[in-house]
Structures are given as structure tokens and as C-alpha cells.
Amino acid sequence: MIESFRFSRLPLIIFGRGKSRELPALIRNFGNRMLLVSGRFSAMENFPGLSFAGVLEEEGIEVEKLVVSGEPSDRLIDDAVSHYRKHPPDLVVSVGGGSVMDAGKAISAMLTVEGNVRDYLEGVGFREHPGTKIPFIAVPTTAGTGSEATKNSVISRVGKDGFKKSLRHDNFVPDTALVDPDLTISCPPEVTAASGMDCFTQLTEAYLSTRSNEYTDALATEGLKAVRASLTRVFRNGKDSDARTGMAFAALTSGICLANAGLGVVHGFASAAGALYDIPHGLICGSLMAASNEMTVRRLREQSGSGPFLARYASLARLFIDDAGKKSDERLIDEFIEYLYELTAGLNLPGLRQAGISENDLPEIALNTESKNNPVKLDTEDLMAVLQKRYF
């Protein structure tokens, strides 16, 4: 029987190699004055022959530019908003990775309201955003966060009293997601690995989530198949355009799934560690994915009534393990955990010490980690054990 569910709106999705050529026409649907948000290393060079900004200006579109480096802070958003509030652009276009897309998404939402972005962040501020925004187009140049399809923007302040929290509203889903896998071709292997593991974690957590439904399952399954077929390939050869296309599809799908089914404890860790350290989100997810799933499975096996969740783990494992038909569910799950450890090592994802995390901060990270929609809630001791296992 199919149980009832609720599914948020989607952007207009335009997906495929070479589709970034449609950007000028898409922009015109919203106006002629735009704010272009991009990363420090302009991925816009990927536009055939010219930079995006150059192409757009040639097309008669007035372009203001904002460069974002690293994950967006509340100050970056507030500064940009106060700069553009008097004469807001007709639309915001983000061309970049997750941080760039999140920055553009937050700016488009904050240009229509008073106050600082911090006031509206979940778990930090006390104001409720009405969901108004100016139009926003997301053009990803990495395959990872799926921010092109989500309704939240993650804003961080790093350090003591830091936070890593979301500005969220159903209406913040981008108006258009223009996903051109060719734009990810020049993404370096370490970024490809970290963002690919973010995407894999998101699909896995959405599939296993206590809030998953038939609709998100169907999408997550296809995204997971694409990860299986493409992630290792694209890490070994970044120019493999079929594998780049597979990962771009998986990332987009992971965004849709997380927006509708939620996430699990790996993202709980990433949010707690991300408030203390400026370490790429995908790197933390990738480093902790195998050990977190191992602990979750251990606790599920000890708990009565976890049969349905273990059965879901086994269906997930079937997508990744060869000769699955001949193996018991228990063996499939064990081999899946093993697969995750091998993948983590194969993609050269670091341990937490290598990533720059101090051992003294592990208790605080464990204390601030939420299990979110994990199939079983992990207690602080379990969380510490996961962190310690990955501390090298």
C-alpha cells in the first residue's frame, strides 16, 4: 500500500550537456538586470568560448557580479543585501558550487525583507520569513549538494558561538535549475570526491529516513544507481562526460530527496563540525559516512522492531553489491558497510585529524550532533565512538 505523502514544489529543471547555452533566454524571462553570484575560481570559463558574464553582457543583460569564497556567512549575505537593497536586480543567478548557490538563494530571499539573515535562521533567530524573494536561477558547477533543487540555504558563522543553520521556506526552491554536466568537467578530483560523497550521503539518508515516502524512494533509487555507476569513474577521470552526467543527475536528485525526506546523522555531524571549522561539508560527510552507517546498523540490530529499517538497508545494499540475489539481508548490509569504507579510502577522504579537527573538540561536536531523521537515534556515546573511529 502506498502511504500518504507531501511533496514540495520543484524548480523548472533543465538538464543536459550543453544546456547552459540556454541561460541568456532563461534570464530574460525575469528581466534584464541581474546579480551574478559566482565562486572565486570562476567556473564560468567553462562557457564555450567566453565567460558567462561576457556572453550575458553581449546579449544586452546588465550584470552585477558578486564573488563568494567558502561557505556563506551571515555577514556576507547581510553586506550583499544592504548593497543591493535600494536598487535590487530583477533576478539573482548563481553559477558555482553549493556555497555559491546557497549565497544566491539567501540573497534573493533577504532582498525582500527587513533585518539580518541571522534573525530568520532556524534555531538561531526568531523572525519568520514570509517566503517572498526575487527570482533565482541556480546553475551548479559541482555535483554534490543538490542546492539547485532545495528550499534551504545553509549559512555558517565559524568559531566559538558559531552556527551552521538553514534559512528555509518552501518558496525558496530556485525558480530554475539549469544543470549542465559539462560545467563540472574542470572540477578537481578532491572536490569531485567530497561533493560526490555529500550527494551519496544525502541519497542514502533520504532513502533510510523516517520521513521517506514512495515518491522520494523512487527518485533516491535512481540517484543511487547513478552514484554506483559514476562516482569512482569520475574521480579517476574527470573528463569522463558520461560519469559527470551521472553525478550531476545524482546530485540534483539528492537535493529533491533531501528537501522532501530529510537527512540523517551524518548531516547532524556535518552541521555540528561545520559550526566550529571551515572544512568543506562534503569532506566531513564523506569521512563519516561509513562509520555512521555501521553504528546505525549495530543499534538497529540490537533494537526490537527495527525489521523494516534493516530491510530498507538491505534494499539499499542490493544496489551496490554484486550477486545480491544469493546473499542474506544480513550479509548484504555488512558488505554494504564494507563497500562504504573501501569507497572512502579509494576517494582519499581524510580522517578527522587530517582534516584539521582537534581531538579536544570531539565531545562538543558529539554533543551538538542531532540524529535528524536517522532510522535510530544515536546517543552521545555512540556519536563519540563514530568520531573516534575516524580520528586519525
Ligand SMILES: [Fe+2]
Ligand atoms: Fe549535504
